[in-house]
Amino acid sequence: MNQFYFTPGPSQLYFTAEEHIKSALKENVPAISHRGKQFQSIFQDTTQAIRDLFSLSERYHVFFTSSATEIWERSIQNLVEFESCHFVNGAFSKRYASIAENLGRKTTVIQAREGEVVNIESLLIPESCELIAMTMNETSTGASHAIDDIRKVREGFPNQLLSLDVVSCAPCLDIDYSLVDLAYLSVQKCFGLPAGLGVWIVNDRCLNKSEALLNKGLSIGSYHALPELLIKAQKNQTPETPNVLGIYLLGKVAQDMLKKGVDMIRRETNYKAAALYNTFENSEILNPFVKYKVNRSKTTVVAETSIPNQVIIDKMSEKGLILGSGYGKFKDQHIRIANFPTHSKEQIEYLSDELMKIAGE
Amino acid sequence: MNQFYFTPGPSQLYFTAEEHIKSALKENVPAISHRGKQFQSIFQDTTQAIRDLFSLSERYHVFFTSSATEIWERSIQNLVEFESCHFVNGAFSKRYASIAENLGRKTTVIQAREGEVVNIESLLIPESCELIAMTMNETSTGASHAIDDIRKVREGFPNQLLSLDVVSCAPCLDIDYSLVDLAYLSVQKCFGLPAGLGVWIVNDRCLNKSEALLNKGLSIGSYHALPELLIKAQKNQTPETPNVLGIYLLGKVAQDMLKKGVDMIRRETNYKAAALYNTFENSEILNPFVKYKVNRSKTTVVAETSIPNQVIIDKMSEKGLILGSGYGKFKDQHIRIANFPTHSKEQIEYLSDELMKIAGE
Secondary structure: OOEEEEEOOOOOOOOOHHHHHHHHOOHHHHOOOOOHHHHHHHHHHHHHHHHHHOOOOOOOOEEEEEOOOHHHHHHHHHHHEEEEEEEEOOOHHHHHHHHHHOOOOOOEEOOOOOOOOOHHOOOOOOOOOOOEEEOEOOOOOOEEEHHHHHHHHHHOOOOOOEEOOOOOOOOOOOOOOOHEEEEEEEEOOOOOOOOOEEEEEEHHHHHHHHHHHOOOOOOOOOOOOOOHHHHHOOOOOOOOOOOOHHHHHHHHHHHHHHHHHHHHHHHHHHHHHHHHHHHHHHHOEEOOOOOOHEEEEOOEEEEEEOOOOHHHHHHHHHOOOOEEEHHHHHHOEEEEEEOOOEEEEEHHHHHHHHHHHHOOO | OOOOOOOOOOOOOOOOOOHHHHHHHHOOOOOOOOHHHHHHHHHHHHHHEEEEOOOHHHHHHHHEEOOOHHHHHHHHHHOOOEEEEEEEEHHHHHHHHHHHHHOOOEEEEEEOOOOOOHHHHHHHOOOOOOOEEEEEEOOOOOOOOOHHHHHHHHHHHHOEEEEOOOOOOOOOOOOHHHHEEEEEOOOOOOOOOOOOOEEEEHHHHHHHHHHHHOOOOOOOOOOOHHHHHHHHOOOOOOOOOHHHHHHHHHHHHHHHHHHOOHHHHHHHHHHHHHHHHHHHHHHOOOOEEOHHHHEEEEEEEEEOOOOEEEEEEEEHHOOOOEEOOOOOOOOOOOEEEOOOOOOOOHHHHHHHHHHHHHHHO
């Protein structure tokens, strides 16, 4: 039986990904030199497609890492001398703070309740904080900031670098990236690509900060320090031999998304998310985990289950529909459903119908 | 026209790689969770195949990173508090030393002449050095240590951690890994796989050292610190969402190599290398760059050219044979030919014949 993955990353490949992998093999993409013209052209095409998809101005640079986890580490190394501030709305935003602590930085952690996000109206952040880390969409619980929270944080804290985790929501949310200094994602979520590639968007403020730390004699890492990434990116290259196939595939899928239209993708995302939450509301055994509607993720749709979640996961699996279990302490109590661009309206409707059948038994 | 890549990494895919990629797509490998049983099974299969191929004892652990470049950085972070010593026989061994300096460590650099390796008989290494970095096979120039050099360094310096770069020679050389404390490679060389995955082999001495640094209150990084890698590896997992497809493919190709027999691969490597060097010796326009036969790489075969190397590269390209140019300062003066397991005897013989035709004009 065909299986279709609704797990929140890695997830089902984007529906064009397999064809692009086959084209890449025909074109010998995995064999080309990362110092040659063919790679430079791939690098340029991919970064341009990301620029277009995210409407980035010239002040922003697009760099590649191996994961979003790596970007947590690199951003602290390059942008924080003493202290960072982390809005924690789940396990992944918490891990960013832990990484800053591993690297010897002081952290201010502002913790939201489970299934909620930090209240932006009443923030107290020490002026000594150099970077504010905000996780737009918590993949662990589906607790998502309202889009307008970004503007409020930016206006409230103009002196801090504002870091936005868009790992499991970009490009499905209409975010104004000019409000943030850095943003990052990994390709196995909404882009529906094999894991092993992170995308790091930074502006000149970030580059200036990393150079300032370097000029103070501090270590900002080595091959993936921002100045190193920039020098190579200006030649459409990377400091190390990168995941060439991953960069090629990201460019192709980003171009496919541009052709389809990012507005269309966002409208479909909204429609499908509404269908899933509607199912939860009408189900006897499912309930949206995130209480406030404004904070319910569009792309990582999470329900509490009143029966053991494994029963639901197993029944859906029998239909070829692979759902995610809960994360961490919610492992046995939640189901998590990815609503990424590769998950079609028809598939989400089919999944909703099947979920309702369990509910009705 | 079909093209066949003899570039020294990335290079032609291993001849079974494309089939394994297709199987991976059929099995939905890119969509599976890196916290699930299917991934744990892949992790176990791949690490076991690497253990078998490298004849590793139980004292050794196999970890995955995104590149060998990353391992340069991680090994310094985790294993060197103050000072490392680097044998420099080309651009890549030199870059390892630069990375140690970027991270604020003192380095002792022992520099060989171009195309040579450090003379092991007359080494002076400060006892304060914590790690000795040796590059078995310099991909930039083809200057390769004799196998016995490893034993000599080990016997001469039992107190230091011995780090062996086998990026572009493993598993084609018969190395006794029990002589070293850490070794590393990237998969786009002899394993003929898409770039974006590094393999890091470490023993318990390395783990003890990183824990000692951590206990002193020093930062050893975060998600890819050795203790973090170990905790996850003991569950057949990785700290971050890794290059799942890359780990799967590495396991499959390593198993293919085990089936063929690593001794057979090594015999073929020797035969093909001899054929190429014989061609250079008999050519009017090519000359082995590495003067001493004992130091001539088996896997990265480098010739100086007496005519502009681009002429040779272009003529070979017309036949579909893609050669590497020189590296760094030798960009226009060398050709570099990968002699990896995917390059068959027949292809190497054909390439040799075609090279001789240019020579004869």
